[in-house]
Amino acid sequence: MKIFVTDQNGLKHELEAIAGWRVMEIIREHGLPIKAECGGSCACATCHVYVDEAWMNKIPHMREDEEEMLDEAFNHEDTSRLSCQIIMDEELDGLCVTLAENV
Numbered sequence: 450m451k452i453f454v455t456d457q458n459g460l461k462h463e464l465e466a467i468a469g470w471r472v473m474e475i476i477r478e479h480g481l482p483i484k485a486e487c488g489g490s491c492a493c494a495t496c497h498v499y500v501d502e503a504w505m506n507k508i509p510h511m512r513e514d515e516e517e518m519l520d521e522a523f524n525h526e527d528t529s530r531l532s533c534q535i536i537m538d539e540e541l542d543g544l545c546v547t548l549a550e551n552v
């Protein structure tokens with residue numbers, strides 16, 4: 450299983466992904482620049498990513514707390530998500546995201 454992550458310099462990385470892990474944890478484990486300051490508690494927005502359009506309706510909808518956190522996030526877009534709130538599973542094999550500037 451894999452995910453594709455574009456970093457802040459526009460470089461695309463192919464990362465090995467494990468079902469049950471948060472997308473944020475996968476990105477962090479591979480050493481890409483993501484602060485994820487709150488460790489996945491939906492309380493910091495420093496795991497902000499933009500989800501590739503093609504994946505927007507395949508990932509589970511966000512809960513209210515994620516939406517509220519993102520509303521206050523810098524450079525918030527329609528495709529914004531908190532990567533700590535996306536749990537990897539078979540359906541998401543091949544997921545493409547881009548790291549936001551301030552993560």
Ligand code: FES
Pocket residue numbers: 473485486487488489490491492493494495496531532533534
């Ligand atoms: S790691 Fe803090 S909101 Fe995702």
